[in-house]
Amino acid sequence: MRVLDGYVPPQRSVLERILIRSWEYRRLPVWAGGRIGVGIVLVGLGVVTLSLGGNDWATYGWTMAFLAAGAANLAFGYWFIAIAYRPLPQRVRELERSRAHLVDDSAARLRRIERDLHDGAQAQMVAVTMKLGLAIKKLAGMTGETGQTDLERVLELVVAAHGGAKEAITELRDLARGIHPHVLDQGLGTALATLAARSNPPVDLVVDLAERPSAAIETIAYFCAAELLTNVTKHSGARHATLEVVRVAGLLQVRVRDDGCGGARVEARGGLAGLAERIRTVDGKLQVTSPPGGPSVVTVELPSRA
């Protein structure tokens, strides 16, 4: 098993990254077709201008302009096709990398769930049984003569065990929600409304989604929002926050702003780094603007399908 720290994200050129950010990757062939179509028309226009025009500078100027614009369009079209249908070995390498990362990511998630169970609910339940065990011992010892102090002690133990069992139930519920938030089945909007309503400080929610993103993207968007709001509660000292989930140019954009103290950073093994890892599995992007003194704005961009 590869370790998360050793993960190297696929290398992409700056232009390519801009391209991927601007348009959805899978629409590249359509864009390429359009560019090539426009290119052919422009080159055609250049030829027509040359054949119909006179032997003067204006004709040459127009011809050159049409041919140059046509060539540029054809070049762009060819470039899009080259990216979309890049040689198979290279694509396979990229897929292998991203798959390995996905596997690592889910392994890390499982490890975290196991750890949470081990430290939380399991320990809590053992403590409950310890208290009940002691209470049983006291009760068994009392069958002969009844001592008032022991009765009080038994009551104390049973009350403590009762409290512990209730805490364990809460922890289990939170954990189950951490694995898959049930409310997400009703759509991202509903899930985020619940999340925002539970949040402290108060959160204004803006959701504008024409169509539902795919389930995987909804889940990642939800966990991003949850993690970011938790950060606001824990670290920012903000009095107010805004959660925006909107579609921008074919991307799903999750943005959390707060009026807190700022200074949020992506640190190794920190919450934001974990978030960034998860976002990267679907070619998404995390951007943090958080000057000391605030305000903080964290933006997550995700493709709408994965």
Next chain:
Amino acid sequence: MRIVIAEDSAVMRAGLAEILADSDHQVVAAVGNADDLLAAVEEHHPDAAVVDVRMPPGYTDEGLRAAIAIRRDHPATGVLVFSQYIETRYTADLLGAASGNGAAGVGYLLKDRVADVEEFVEALSRVAAGGTALDPEVVTQLFGASRHTDGLGALTARERDVLALMAEGRSNGAIAATLVISERSVEKHVANIFSRLGLAPSDADHRRVLAVLRYLAS
């Protein structure tokens, strides 16, 4: 008994301290990681240490390694290791550390066992006195993994019960109480088991446990 507790969960640590204090034992130190445990044992020379296997910083087997170190450096301190899961490898490591000395003084229990307060405290006393306390789960695993299926198959069902309890480290008296039979018949079963498995009989409890465990593991 004077006891040191090493457990990273504060809830569990408090619970254990409560149980032991209630059973009139003295908890001289309760710590949350392996380094503090070794320091506490060095300082207090307790009769026994109760040690969680998984502790910070790595949450892997820090406690187990500390337990083995304690058995090596402080033979007078019994070590009861407990954890949320039973790992066969840990059993082997612990018993390996134990058989180096004349006395065992090790125990390996599932955390759940603390729920039965008296049995847990009894197991701890056994370990402190140089005996053995193995979880029934450990014994089941040893039986399952043992290559001596012929030898074990030659035993009667009752003899296998006695063997399992013996492997857990229990005395004849405790075995008799658990199976609701007389101590006399336990002695007879034990003698039968030793002759059928071809083991040299031994009077001391911990020696016979080690003999049985070596037989199962070999």
